[in-house]
Amino acid sequence: MKVICYAAMESPQCSPHTVNRPAAMLKALDKTVIEHNLLACGEAEEYIVFVGFEADKIIEKLGDEFNGVKVRFITASTNWNDCLTEVERSLFDTRQVLLFKCDSIYSKEDMQMLAADRNARLTCEGKEANAFSFDPAEVSISDDFQKCLRPVEVQDYCLPLRYPWNYLEANVELVRRLKVREIKGEIEDNVVIKGDVHIAEGTLIKSGTYIEGPVFIDSGCTVGPFAYIRKDTVLGKGVQAGRMEIYDSVLMDGFTSKHISYAAHSVLGENCNFGAGTITADYRHDGGNHTTLIENKKFDTGRRKLGAFIGDNVKTGIGTLIYPGRKLWPGTSSLPGEVIKKDRFNS
Incomplete structure (x- = not known):
């Protein structure tokens, strides 16, 4: 065949x-x-x-x-x-x-x-x-x-x-199907790991970090100190996640955030850097479905929680706030204190 x-x-x-x-x-x-x-x-x-x-x-x-x-x-x-x-x-x-x-x-x-x-x-x-x-x-x-x-x-x-949220959902489905606890990386003292968690060889989990499975963490990562990794999260190779809170998200290879930041229901691209205080919003006050632009047309995602979709090599300034469902094209950036209300494309 x-x-x-x-x-x-x-x-x-x-x-x-x-x-x-x-x-x-x-x-x-x-x-x-x-x-x-x-x-x-x-x-x-x-x-x-x-x-x-x-x-x-x-x-x-x-x-x-x-x-x-x-x-x-x-x-x-x-x-x-x-x-x-x-x-x-x-x-x-x-x-x-x-x-x-x-x-x-x-x-x-x-x-x-x-x-x-x-x-x-x-x-x-x-x-x-x-x-x-x-x-x-x-x-x-x-x-x-x-x-x-x-x-x-x-x-x-x-x-x-x-759609970009389908990519997130696919990773979540696969990490839930692992149903295995496999810890090969280095775990410092005072780390809490609960549930089905895969941590690959060559990854370091620093003190004070709390991980709730199912979670998949690939090789070469450094997580913490005092990170909070919540369920349905996937970290690619070489991710540097300092004092982050991450929930139901994919951080692609080489993503870096060494300071306090928050990402939920999001996909963060390869070799991105989150400046300190970068936050992705993910919930509407009225609890309704999020909409986003797909090929310049407003689209109902069917999701009540939806974060940001960040392309490769994006750099955010300190204190950047990102509206739900917003997308940043590869190589774009934000200024310190900027609020991202619309999709950002390459110039």
Whole structure:
């Protein structure tokens, strides 16, 4: 069986975290989305990866071989139908194909169930999950090939990454599923750790810190002293979180905040720096759903609690306050004492 991953698309609705990377290169816990999905597929004869937007990032991550399986890259447009045309043209002699879009995270159980089912398509609550198993000799892609495939409903999970809060929700779902306490890092005296907490080797938890699981902390981090890490939080590699309170948030690789600050229901990008006193607001006084701008249109997120979505390499000045649901594009910054009321884009 050949596994085909379509990772060529742009994902503007998931900005700012997909401004400078494809959705396939977002990290969920300690692996990128594309790594999660390829591993979920099980045994494969070959991985074929369609790349386009920011292709070099995917090629560098996977290399010529991943998990002992040869990887072949095909440069494609960001149009899904172009990918299908290329699949039909180049794989007509292949007997079985597992094809998926890499803008969701699929479970091992569901992908291997799909792979074992000839000419089937994955659905999630009756909607297309954009994963397909078929024999190109039996199914013509030039037609509406999805109609030729039998729907198979997700049994475990399919986590879409359409909007930035979906990326947060996907990490929360995965950290809740760990259900294991694994402490490999260095823990100083007077640290309290409760629940399912993963702390990787090479991480230091300083005195006075309080951690409530489920929490995932990757390698090379320094947390505290006197940090408060609340449940559903994921810290990427090399995060420096001083006297922070963090709740239901993802702090991506290299994030730094060495002073007092607060982040909740937020995603904070790679190599960002929070100035002292930076606070993300997350709750409306009327308790209603938060709205945010998606491609310049107001969008109901369906969430009563929603923080900030901060791109890579953002720097906030001391005392910065950020309204709920606001997004800061990569490389932007704020002045000391500034209140961020609107999304901030690159100039």
